[in-house]
Amino acid sequence: MTRRLVLALDLVADAALIAEYERMHEPGSVWPEVLSHIRATGFEEMQIWRVDDRMVMVAEVADDYPRPTPPALDEGAARWEALMWRFQKPLPQARAGEKWRPMRPIFDLSQHPDRAGEV
Template structure:
């Protein structure tokens, strides 16, 4: 059974960088190797939402996520490129990007 996980990250507060970050996540813009890597790890679905410079990523992952998968060289290149736009949350561990969020409230048929 798939599970939903949510993560947070901040962007550098610069309108031009934010616009470029969004364009790199437009339909068809994310590198195919990145999408294949996510799928191989067990990510079944992913959405990224933004307000101001704050991002929230919602994922649906398999029970065995994260699967151990060899990284293609493009993955490191993509991550390096993304650090150009991103900044770690103040409470993130050194080198940590996306910080998993803890659900504190649910209503209705939430997972």
């Protein structure tokens, strides 16, 4: 069983930095230990979407997320996260040190009956 997480974060509004950030997230560019850490913590799927300087992460995680991870993976992930702060900035009203902020759903089409035939 999985659950979905949706989180938001802003980027520094600088076209060159945003281009570099996107390049660092292309296939083959993310450090292998970071990918291993992501998977080890219980992420089963993850996508990051961007519009202008706003990003949204959509992830499917295992029921036991977040799982404990080996120190070596934690160290690599911590180095990556420190590097990413160059490109990222907290959302307004974020707590000190908070990066990705969880979003809450406000609409789900599957919860609304199909009444297309009604007038």
